[in-house]
Amino acid sequence: xxxxxxxxxxxxxVGPRWLVGLSLAVGATFVGWYGPLQILLARQAQDIAxxxxxxxxxxxxxxxxxxSMVANxxxxxxxxxxxxxxxxxxxxxxxxxxxxSTTGALALLLLGLADGVAWLILGWCLVQLVLNASLAALTAxxxxxxxxxxxxxxxxxxxxATIVGVVVxxxxxxxxxxxxxxxxxxxxxxxxxxxxxxxxxxxxxxxTSAKPTPAGPVLRGLWIDPRAHPDFGWAWLTRFxxxxxxxxxxxxxxxxxxxxxxxxxxxxxxxLLTGVNAVAVLATVLATGLWxxxxxxxxxxxxxxxxxxxxxxxxxxxxxxWPMVVLAAVVLGIGFGTYTSVDFxxxxxxLPAAANRGKDLGVINIANTLPQVLAPVFAxxxxxxxxxxxxxxxxxAVVALAGAVLVYRIRSVR
Numbered sequence: 001x002x003x004x005x006x007x008x009x010x011x012x013x014v015g016p017r018w019l020v021g022l023s024l025a026v027g028a029t030f031v032g033w034y035g036p037l038q039i040l041l042a043r044q045a046q047d048i049a050x051x052x053x054x055x056x057x058x059x060x061x062x063x064x065x066x067x068s069m070v071a072n073x074x075x076x077x078x079x080x081x082x083x084x085x086x087x088x089x090x091x092x093x094x095x096x097x098x099x100x101s102t103t104g105a106l107a108l109l110l111l112g113l114a115d116g117v118a119w120l121i122l123g124w125c126l127v128q129l130v131l132n133a134s135l136a137a138l139t140a141x142x143x144x145x146x147x148x149x150x151x152x153x154x155x156x157x158x159x160x161a162t163i164v165g166v167v168v169x170x171x172x173x174x175x176x177x178x179x180x181x182x183x184x185x186x187x188x189x190x191x192x193x194x195x196x197x198x199x200x201x202x203x204x205x206x207x208t209s210a211k212p213t214p215a216g217p218v219l220r221g222l223w224i225d226p227r228a229h230p231d232f233g234w235a236w237l238t239r240f241x242x243x244x245x246x247x248x249x250x251x252x253x254x255x256x257x258x259x260x261x262x263x264x265x266x267x268x269x270x271x272l273l274t275g276v277n278a279v280a281v282l283a284t285v286l287a288t289g290l291w292x293x294x295x296x297x298x299x300x301x302x303x304x305x306x307x308x309x310x311x312x313x314x315x316x317x318x319x320x321x322w323p324m325v326v327l328a329a330v331v332l333g334i335g336f337g338t339y340t341s342v343d344f345x346x347x348x349x350x351l352p353a354a355a356n357r358g359k360d361l362g363v364i365n366i367a368n369t370l371p372q373v374l375a376p377v378f379a380x381x382x383x384x385x386x387x388x389x390x391x392x393x394x395x396x397a398v399v400a401l402a403g404a405v406l407v408y409r410i411r412s413v414r
Contacts, residue, residue, distance in 0.1 A: 009354065010147045018145070019154065021200035022138060023161040025097060028196035029134045030165025031172065032104050032127065035189035036111065037061065038166070039173035043182050044120055056117060062373060063121050064128040069369040071129045073222050073362025075100075075136035080358045093137040093144065093358070094204045097197060100134030105194040107131075112186030134197065139365070140358035141204070143348040149293055155344030156289030159337065163278050163285070168192070224352060224363055231350040232360070234409040239343060240367035241403030242306060246336055247375035248396035249313050252383065260320045260389050269322075273329045280333025281340070289341030297414045298349070299407050301342040306404025308335030310397040317393035335400075349413050 045057040075096060082092035107130050111123035139158070146154045169189060176185030226233025253273065257266040292301050312332035315324050351360045382392045 010143075010145050012147070013150050014146050014154075017203050019157050021203040022141065022154070023157045025101075025134065025197040025200035026138055026158050027161035027165035027168065028101065028193050029104070029131050029138070030162050031169035031189050031196075032108055032131050032193040033169070034166040035169035035173040035185060036108070036124065036127065038170040039177070040112075040182055040185045040189075041120070041124065043177070044114060047182075048115065048117060048120060056120070058376070060121050060124050062376075064124045065369055065373050067125045068128040068132055069366050069373070071132040072136050072365045072369070073359055075133040076140055076358030076360070076362030077222070077356070078358075079133075079137045079140060080356050091141070091144070091204055093141040094201055096133045096137035097204075098201055100130055100132070100137070101194055101197040103130040104134065105190040108186050108190040108193065112183040112190075131193070136358055136362050136365070138200070139344075139361050142344075143351060143354075143357045143361075148345075148349060149296070151345035151348050152289035152292035152298075152341055153286070154289075155341035156286035158344060159285035159289070159340040160282060162340075163281050167278060222359065222363060224360065229350075229352045231410045231412045232352055234406060235347055235350050236364055236367050238302065238403045238407045238410075239347070239364060240371060241399050241406070242302075242309070242339055242343070243368055244371035244375060244378075245306075245309055245313070245396045245400035245403065246332070247371045248379055248392060248399065249309070249316065249332060251375050251379050252389070252392065256316070256320070256389050257325070261322055261325055263322060269325075273325065276326060276329045277333040277336075280330045281337035284334050284337035285341045288338040289345065292342045292345060298342050298346040299410065299413060301338055302346065302407045303404045305335045305337075305339035305342070306400045306407075308332070308338070309400040310404070311335075313393045313397035313400065317390045317397070320389065346407075346410070346413050350410060 041060055042053070042057055045053040045060065049056045079093055079096045082095060104127065107123070107127045111120075111127055114120040114123045142151060142154045142158075169192075172188040172192065173185035176183075176188040178184070180187065224232055226236075254266055254270050257263045257269045261269075263269045288301060292298055308331055312328040312335060315328040315331065347361070347364050348357075351357055353360070378395075379392055382395055383389060
């Protein structure tokens with residue numbers, strides 16, 4: 001596939017091989033994140049500060065989230081400014097995927113050696129910093145090369161890759177611990193990050209004939225005025241609300257099962273619910289993306305997903321018993337799976353400028369990361385001061401419904 005220029009709107013459909021390469025590279029990136037997040041960082045925190053492991057893990061995760069929030073739009077802006085000679089041979093995104101995968105693998109190995117508080121925080125922040133180079137470039141490759149009528153499918157493949165990456169990363173971390181301790185888990189995750197990105201680099205194509213974006217101050221362009229680009233502003237707010245609602249619903253799940261539902265094995269319950277939710281997401285994320293492409297409609301799918309996510313939160317608020325919790329996990333998975341693929345397609349249709357796709361998608365991705373930073377603050381206050389878990393899940397429902405309604409303020413997309 002070859003685009004005539006960096007800013008041309010793509011018209012030729014991408015083939016299955018390109019989508020597979022994209023999916024593998026996205027999945028590898030999430031392996032690099034979620035192997036540590038799910039298993040390895042917790043083990044290191046326990047080894048370093050056994051009496052304060054919860055607080056240390058919260059600090060490490062929070063610091064990494066802040067770095068990710070800043071790094072993604074910066075890498076996206078840099079990928080927009082890829083030097084002409086590299087863009088002409090490899091496309092403007094592939095060099096940054098190569099940079100992110102190689103330095104990401106090295107950063108994971110360094111993190112695996114961390115044996116103190118400062119090194120653990122710095123190591124995780126470094127992993128977040130460099131892996132975001134890959135993610136920013138991979139997401140920007142979609143509007144560069146995938147026509148609008150195929151972006152729901154592309155978003156679906158990205159959603160599948162994300163879920164599979166989380167599961168595989170967790171499994172590799174556990175397997176690595178079994179043969180070489182914590183560092184073994186990091187070694188396996190690093191190998192996947194490095195090797196599984198290779199097919200995308202080989203099959204990417206997308207060479208551009210002109211320098212995409214003039215060199216200049218990167219930070220100046222990170223602010224996008226919602227008054228000048230209202231559809232972009234509403235899309236950002238919609239994504240923020242939907243992700244905040246999902247984060248509020250999932251954050252205290254272990255404590256909810258322990259204190260409210262009173263299941264005998266809350267950890268096992270979380271594992272089962274995570275699996276049920278993942279299956280529901282996988283069952284819907286690609287199908288709804290393809291359905292959205294066929295109909296040419298995006299907003300109705302986002303609204304429907306918000307309603308489903310709100311319904312799941314209401315079930316948790318009013319019926320805290322195990323069968324209803326399992327049902328809520330299924331409904332939440334269907335809703336979030338629908339949302340993930342279709343919203344990505346919608347976002348790519350409201351980007352302010354083709355020359356700045358990487359940077360603009362990075363700004364949008366802040367709406368993914370910021371809720372992870374804010375949800376613990378909001379949830380703690382709601383649970384402790386405003387009515388416990390029913391109030392928390394009622395709030396999650398209201399937030400998701402707000403996103404479902406506000407998507408109709410976007411005028412340029414059906």
